[in-house]
Amino acid sequence: MTKTTASAPVLGIRALNRATLDRQLLLRRSDLSAKAAVGRLLGLQAQNVKPPYYALAARLDGFAPEELSQLMADREVVRIVTMRSTIHTHTAEDCLTLRPLVQSARDRELTTFRKGLEGVDLDRLAALARELVEAEPRTMKQLREALLAEWPDADPQALAVAARCKLPLVQVTPRGLWG
Incomplete structure (x- = not known):
């Protein structure tokens, strides 16, 4: 050797x-x-x-x-x-x-919320979430409420996490600004 x-x-x-x-x-x-x-x-x-x-x-x-x-x-x-x-x-x-x-990590994260997402079509959720944020900037609370209107039996937090995991959502200003 x-x-x-x-x-x-x-x-x-x-x-x-x-x-x-x-x-x-x-x-x-x-x-x-x-x-x-x-x-x-x-x-x-x-x-x-x-x-x-x-x-x-x-x-x-x-x-x-x-x-x-x-x-x-x-x-x-x-x-x-x-x-x-x-x-x-x-x-x-x-x-x-x-x-x-990091998408594979987001996909794994999403599995921990599967119980709160029973009956939710994740592709449909992603499409609706994209449509909502492209129409106008929204806070996660606003996005969660809009998604909850579509899936009232789902866990509200799980819906928001699913949108965040499925889409590359950025926080728009004024969030993040100094002062």
Whole structure:
């Protein structure tokens, strides 16, 4: 048996630590724009409104919360359920790539709500939910109520989760804006 060695040096623990911190923009403050930083980080945890702002303020020189708010208002940055079934802030471009990649996880999540969705045609639910949100932006509460009118015996929360799992729903402004 022949022994092979790595073609490039292997990082030690400290070097790996430093590389990870640098990759995450935590080693030193950066002069990147907010959009470039969100893209480099591939997203920021945004289950609550303010954490993406805090994350960028900790990483970027001269960051102003209004910069991220404007990116959201212009839909260059969006809030959407992706990783770990929680809301993250992503660039719109990254969202187009990421959301299909996490679809299998959304499908698995949906199975945990199957009891509350008995008798619900999920393809029909997805089509109706799409029609509703394309007609006008809606909160999850508004979407849930509209879906409940169609399936009054279903679990209201399960209907909302099903829509979120079947469709790439983004949270539109003013949700997510600073102030």
